[in-house]
Amino acid sequence: MKFLKVDKTASKGIVIGKVYLVQKTEFKVNTVSVTEDDVEKEIVRFEAAVTKVKEDLIPLAETNPIFGAHLEMVKDITLYDSITVKIKEDKYNAEYALETVTGEFIQMFESLEDEYMRERAADMKDIRDRLLSSLQGITSNPFEKIKEPVILVAEDLSPSDTAKLNLKYVLGFITRDGGVTSHVSIMAKGLGIPALVGATDILKEVKEDDTVILNAGSGEIIINPDSDTVNRYQNLKSEYDKRQMELTKQGHLPAVTKDGRKVSLCVNAGNVQDIKNALQYHIDGVGLFRSEFLYMENTHFPTEEEQFSVYKEAALLCSEELTIRTLDIGGDKSLSYYRFEKEENPFLGWRAIRISLELKDMFKDQLRAILRASAYGNIRIMFPMIISPEELRMAKEILKECQEELNNRNIPWNKQIEVGMMIETPASVILAEDFAKEVDFFSIGTNDLTQYILAVDRGNKKISRMYNSFHPSVIRSIARIIKAAHDNNIKAGMCGEFAGDEKAVLLLLGLGLDEFSMSAGEIPNIKNLLRNASYEEAVNLANNVCEKNTLNEIYEVLGIN
Ligand code: PEP
Ligand code: MG
Numbered sequence: 219m220k221f222l223k224v225d226k227t228a229s230k231g232i233v234i235g236k237v238y239l240v241q242k243t244e245f246k247v248n249t250v251s252v253t254e255d256d257v258e259k260e261i262v263r264f265e266a267a268v269t270k271v272k273e274d275l276i277p278l279a280e281t282n283p284i285f286g287a288h289l290e291m292v293k294d295i296t297l298y299d300s301i302t303v304k305i306k307e308d309k310y311n312a313e314y315a316l317e318t319v320t321g322e323f324i325q326m327f328e329s330l331e332d333e334y335m336r337e338r339a340a341d342m343k344d345i346r347d348r349l350l351s352s353l354q355g356i357t358s359n360p361f362e363k364i365k366e367p368v369i370l371v372a373e374d375l376s377p378s379d380t381a382k383l384n385l386k387y388v389l390g391f392i393t394r395d396g397g398v399t400s401h402v403s404i405m406a407k408g409l410g411i412p413a414l415v416g417a418t419d420i421l422k423e424v425k426e427d428d429t430v431i432l433n434a435g436s437g438e439i440i441i442n443p444d445s446d447t448v449n450r451y452q453n454l455k456s457e458y459d460k461r462q463m464e465l466t467k468q469g470h471l472p473a474v475t476k477d478g479r480k481v482s483l484c485v486n487a488g489n490v491q492d493i494k495n496a497l498q499y500h501i502d503g504v505g506l507f508r509s510e511f512l513y514m515e516n517t518h519f520p521t522e523e524e525q526f527s528v529y530k531e532a533a534l535l536c537s538e539e540l541t542i543r544t545l546d547i548g549g550d551k552s553l554s555y556y557r558f559e560k561e562e563n564p565f566l567g568w569r570a571i572r573i574s575l576e577l578k579d580m581f582k583d584q585l586r587a588i589l590r591a592s593a594y595g596n597i598r599i600m601f602p603m604i605i606s607p608e609e610l611r612m613a614k615e616i617l618k619e620c621q622e623e624l625n626n627r628n629i630p631w632n633k634q635i636e637v638g639m640m641i642e643t644p645a646s647v648i649l650a651e652d653f654a655k656e657v658d659f660f661s662i663g664t665n666d667l668t669q670y671i672l673a674v675d676r677g678n679k680k681i682s683r684m685y686n687s688f689h690p691s692v693i694r695s696i697a698r699i700i701k702a703a704h705d706n707n708i709k710a711g712m713c714g715e716f717a718g719d720e721k722a723v724l725l726l727l728g729l730g731l732d733e734f735s736m737s738a739g740e741i742p743n744i745k746n747l748l749r750n751a752s753y754e755e756a757v758n759l760a761n762n763v764c765e766k767n768t769l770n771e772i773y774e775v776l777g778i779n
Pocket of ligand 1: 506508546642662663664665666667713714715
């Protein structure tokens, strides 16, 4: 019996089963110089491969936006041109030209600091492999030997691999590579299959047909367990599955406490698919639509038209509330098509609203797109990283310009559109009273607020133990923000990760938080906790917590070990 611990949970759940090792298709790519006469032939072969891959992707794209993105990448003229130029001018065979050019893109993605963007390299590899399969006439399916339920173990799984899976036979999967924001992880979550990624040692430790217990929620992998361990995990699994069933059954019920306090339970989304996935939980809306993902997934700044169609689709899906945060790039989020100057302190640097206010035309494209989409649903606009009333007023002034432009062109938009701001900087906490008079809502971004209040980098592993949103200074800031909002008759929501933390939910309820916005997977559990809570007791608890000035005392009041 061997035990491994992994900290990258792609999708929670417990499963026990036999290992199926996924063998990667190896492509042999020879460098062949072609004669002038053969250049045309290679171009024709490459074009035929592109056409075939497009045909394969079109039906997949209809049901899964990840393949929609792949289709866009295959259609991308820069990629297409670079490969054909390599064939024509350098006189290489199509396979080699393809491998070299996609290799450059892969390297570029892998060198980016942002984890999400680094994982786009996997998408480029997936496209390269599809094109190579087509060029070499390979139609193999790495899963064809699976005849019984198994736990897949692989170096990595591309979205195309995942789409070929017969889900009847897949209990869960473990990959050596990949991160929690990779598309495979997103797909696992969507399919409800327990999965762990980034299990560095997994391929060294398991063999085909080993029995494995996978407890994805806690990151545990137990290889060839003894019978006592199997029994223990079978019991844990039954309890977990039963609880999930109960939570799912409550899905349609509102987030209201036993004594009648109703709060909004919303989802944080990075794209339209996240909203679709969350609809099953009967959400009250989207508390945070991270519009930067639309920019990060693109090869250029998305045009007004491109953005309009995405925001409109999202608004139609979610009529209750769709809070679109304007571009929050910079810090750890970069764009492959825009050169950011190197900064000593990127999180204290040129990011979010600071960029939008400077790149005014780009900002206006986004604002017009949001305004136009507001005619189709209850869209709210939210500005990130605001530190001063001047900045907020400047953003609102530009928004007004866009509204006037649309009026002049007789283009409809929602005249009652609400305009709010993230509270995620110490400056905005201190000025919360003043800001509350100038916006329609607040949304507390605890991810950044915690790092800025505590001066602890949210991404620095060495000090991650010090990054804690239960710190008394963060809790008192949250209390102050909510009070400032309520004193001025506006609502206070929270879209930082803290809103989905089960240990914080009663405290936040008691502090008077109006809206909790979180990743879809957290919603059933948080809803259940809220429905079993008493608001009156939560208020007493929150008052008690706010009197404490050490983390330990706060933990004690909240019963956290
Ligand atoms: C936050 O800072 O809490 C937040 C929601 O924004 P992001 O995590 O995208 O910076
Ligand atoms: Mg933030």
